[in-house]
Amino acid sequence: MKQITATTLKYFSLIVACLVTLLPIGVIFMAAFKTKQEFRDTGPFDVPQSFNLDNFVTAFTKGQMVQGFVNTVIILAVAITGTIIIGTMAAYAIDRFRFRGRTLVLGGFLLATLVPAVTTQVATFQVINSLGLYNTRAAVMLLFMGTDIVSIYIFVQFMRSIDKSLDEAAVLDGANHLTIYGRIILPLLKPAIATVVIIKGIAIYNEFYIPFLYMPSRDLGVISTSLFRFKGPFGAQWEVISAGVIIVLIPTLLLFLFLQRYIYNGLTSGATK
Structure with missing residues (x-):
């Protein structure tokens, strides 16, 4: 009896959580296809009544969403590449070398x-500004x-599963x-790299504060800041804002649906190795 009750409560809580999560998305989805009068x-x-696509056209053209996608892709490609190189090299040094201050580095x-x-952020902003990168x-x-x-934690955990006899x-x-790093370690870290690419990529894609603070120019707007700027010229047109939200959600949703097994497998393997 207790097992049946626990199972019922578990599935009931999952259903409630799904409804709470999907309800706002459903409202936005409906609003994105409505006219202003509707x-x-x-x-x-x-x-x-009729699935209107004009809101999406307005979001892409007047909202400069295309430019936002281009800027986001450029930043994603460079930042993730740098993250992988720095992270894998740091993990390689931490796991394979014994040096003075190693514990201090980890700490x-x-x-x-x-x-x-x-x-x-104040110190970071001063550094960026002094470098002329603002x-x-x-x-x-x-x-x-x-x-x-x-x-680094994910890379280190995967690194420990690679036999040192190969080195x-x-x-x-x-x-x-x-x-050794380029021809042995890096190819064997592909599962960890896939995990980091997905997690870091989604985080960068959804980031708002850093692009908004360090790239105020409208031409340098990314997805998140382009959507935020709808509050100005489209402040009263919630149907256009809803269309912009759907445009932003679709890439992340598709990426997660197609690559979710890599996220789960990568995190699980990294935690148990």
Whole structure:
């Protein structure tokens, strides 16, 4: 009896959680296909009389969503590439080498995660401004490229599953550390790299604060800031704002649906190895 009750409560809570999550998305989806008059005269859950696509056209053209996608893709490509290179090299050095201060380095990574990012923004902004990178893509790329402890943790856990005898055999064949890293370690870290690409990519795609602060120019707007700017010229046109939200949601949703098994497998493997 207790098992039946626990199972019932479990599935009931899952159903409630799904409804709470999908309800706002459903309202936005309905609003995105309504005309301005229809949006005012109908309820939030009413199905549109004719699925109007003009809102999406307005979002793409006047909202500069295309430019936002282009800027986002450029920043994503550079930042994720830098994150992978820095993260895998750091994990390789931490796991394979025994050096003085190694424990201090690991402690420094952990300590950095305890410091709220907003408390360092004044100093960070001064550094970026002094380098002449303010209001450029390079500023955001540089900040995103900084590898977080989660990425390093995933790479280190996968690194520990790679037998060190491979390194020793490569050394006997005359390979140096850079060759071992590039030809042995990096290819074997593909599952971890896929996991970091997905997690970091979604985080960068959804990031608003850093692009908004360091790239105020409208031409440098990314997806999140382009959507935020709808509050100005489209402040009263909620149907256009809803269309913009759907445009932003679709790439993330498709990426997660197609690659979710890599996220789960990568995190699970990284936690147990």
